[in-house]
Amino acid sequence: MGINSLIVYVHILIYGDSILKEWYDKINDALSVETLEEIRICVFGKKGILAAEFAKMKDLSGQEKGKLAKELNTHKAALMNEFTAKKITLQTEALMVAMKAEAIDVSMFSTSSQAGALHPVMETMDRIVEYFSSMNFAVKTGQIVEDDFNNFEALNLPKYHPARDMQDTFYFKDEMMLRTHTSPVQIRTMMASKPPIRMIAPGAVFRRDYDLTHTPMFHQVEGLLVDKEGTVSFANLKFILEDFLKYMFGEVEVRFRPSFFPFTEPSAEVDISCVFCKGEGCRVCSHTGWLEVLGCGIVDPNVFEAVNYKDVSGYAFGLGVERFAMLIHQIGDLRSLFEGDIKLLEQFQ
Ligand code: DAH
Secondary structure (H helix, E strand, O other): OOHHHHHHHHHHHHHOOHHHHHHHHHHHHOOOHHHHHHHHHHHHOOOOHHHHHHHHHHHOOHHHHHHHHHHHHHHHHHHHHHHHHHHHHHHHHHHHHHHHHHOOOOOOOOOOOOOOOOOHHHHHHHHHHHHHHHOOOEEOOOOOEEEHHHHOHHHOOOOOOHHHOOOOOOEOOOOEEEOOOOOHHHHHHHHHOOOOEEEEEEEEEEOOOOEOOEOOEEEEEEEEEEEEOOOOOHHHHHHHHHHHHHHHHOOOOEEEEEEEEOOEEEEEEEEEEOOOOOOOOOOOOOOOOEEEEEEEEEEOHHHHHHOOOOOEEEEEEEEEHHHHHHHHHOOOOHHHHHOOOHHHHHHHO
């Protein structure tokens, strides 16, 4: 209770004014902002207690009228002071209670948080890189916009080769293009350093293709190992690829099939026993029991000649990362990997 109100209150106690005294008590005893508001209407409202008291003036004579008016105005001001002070107290209390109830412990452990996840293609790429890094292969990146020499010529893909077809390659002017494979990173690495070389090149590649198993952009990992002449054999290549494929797919059978690539001689394509039917034969493996997963071979002498390497031997291999991801995660349509569909991606958390 403020000092002014206290004086008025004492005045009331002494001279008696029971009606108003009761309202001082009510204001002071109010327990909530809502009750206080009800009291305010009762006291200060149009039909309130003060209005009724003021109304009594009309029956009084001039002098008495003035006296009552003065008295009532003093009460009115004192009650208002009382009311305002009480309102602030109650509002502060209510705020404290609300703050306590709504307090958030930001350090508390939550189980419902949504963790992000790596895209299945990137996760597969990481696993491939992890394997070859553990075998001491350096990771090279090269560049996405390539020239004719690195993408084709130095890889023993001469001018008439069908792989250069406008149907397959995104060309810019001046014989520049989006690289169609990661093999040019072999060339760039050999041009920039002396043998021995042990490298992989993971990265995006581009071809004019779009269907169930092809997208205009996809990812490859290229591998190259070069050392002194007579030290790198097909047996070395076979050993590391078998080991790698078992690391990626678990207990699968691996077979090497003679094939052709311009940059390797001899060349092979590598199959694993079908991960879906375990080699029994199904739709995915076209009832052969085998799935083709990479290309490889012994580096063609023409490639070494193009980069001015002498008295060396080496092996190379290349694979498509999306194909690996599709086989590991049993995804049917390659295009779905690039649609950013949350429903699909959520499954790889
Ligand atoms: N560059 C080939 C492609 O894009 C993949 C490849 C096959 C790379 C055999 C190699 C290799 O290094 O030896 O299809």
